[in-house]
Amino acid sequence: AQSVTQLDSHVSVSEGTPVLLRCNYSSSYSPSLFWYVQHPNKGLQLLLKYTSAATLVKGINGFEAEFKKSETSFHLTKPSAHMSDAAEYFCVVSRLNYGGSQGNLIFGKGTKLSVKP
Amino acid sequence: DSGVTQTPKHLITATGQRVTLRCSPRSGDLSVYWYQQSLDQGLQFLIQYYNGEERAKGNILERFSAQQFPDLHSELNLSSLELGDSALYFCASSEQPTGLANYGYTFGSGTRLTVV
Numbered sequence: 001a002q003s004v005t006q007l008d009s010h011v012s013v014s015e016g017t018p019v020l021l022r023c024n025y026s027s028s029y030s031p032s033l034f035w036y037v038q039h040p041n042k043g044l045q046l047l048l049k050y051t052s053a054a055t056l057v058k059g060i061n062g063f064e065a066e067f068k069k070s071e072t073s074f075h076l077t078k079p080s081a082h083m084s085d086a087a088e089y090f091c092v093v094s095r096l097n098y099g100g101s102q103g104n105l106i107f108g109k110g111t112k113l114s115v116k117p
Numbered sequence: 118d119s120g121v122t123q124t125p126k127h128l129i130t131a132t133g134q135r136v137t138l139r140c141s142p143r144s145g146d147l148s149v150y151w152y153q154q155s156l157d158q159g160l161q162f163l164i165q166y167y168n169g170e171e172r173a174k175g176n177i178l179e180r181f182s183a184q185q186f187p188d189l190h191s192e193l194n195l196s197s198l199e200l201g202d203s204a205l206y207f208c209a210s211s212e213q214p215t216g217l218a219n220y221g222y223t224f225g226s227g228t229r230l231t232v233v
Contacts, residue, residue, distance in 0.1 A: 036224075043207060043225055044207065044224040045224070090160070104150075104165070104173070105162075
């Protein structure tokens with residue numbers, strides 16, 4: 001069975017410093033993994049996705065994530081935080097088969113990123 | 118603009134009433150998913166339709182129902198509304214022809230429902 005754990009519910013950084021949002025996954029197969037961002041009172045926007053091609057995935061707005069099979073991790077990083085990055089970030093893993101009552105995507109509980117000036 | 122269109126953006130209604138939320142998926146996407154997001158429950162999967170047929174059912178109350186029409190737009194009907202139904206309701210669509218999720222979903226901007 002697949003699952004995903006976001007290790008921090010809240011991360012606070014200063015503008016211009018690096019961002020690291022941590023995500024571990026559990027899957028019996030090589031999964032597809034995603035990061036979504038949700039700004040306050042907005043919809044969910046796909047930041048990036050890993051679908052078994054290159055292990056380092058570049059996304060929008062300068063974010064990237066590295067798939068590490070040995071560590072079962074898919075951490076999201078950005079070299080320099082901007083005030084506009086303040087949002088909630090969701091790590092997501094896809095099911096291999098139809099997901100039944102949980103659906104086909106399994107969402108982490110989210111990490112709220114605060115950016116201080 | 119993600120290509121997934123949800124209407125209305127905001128809805129305020131009284132307890133006991135019935136509302137209909139509408140979703141148009143991205144052009145060519147066959148799957149539509151409905152999610153509910155509330156402060157206490159987080160993001161909850163409600164139901165999936167694929168090419169007009171119900172494919173998966175999540176934590177959807179019996180007072181809620183959905184359907185997907187031949188033109189692939191979908192409607193979520195919420196009836197006998199309670200205060201606790203106040204939430205952000207998202208629709209998403211998927212390009213994957215099998216209805217699986219390896220390609221990810223594209224989300225709409227949501228309908229904020231307030232029950233008073």
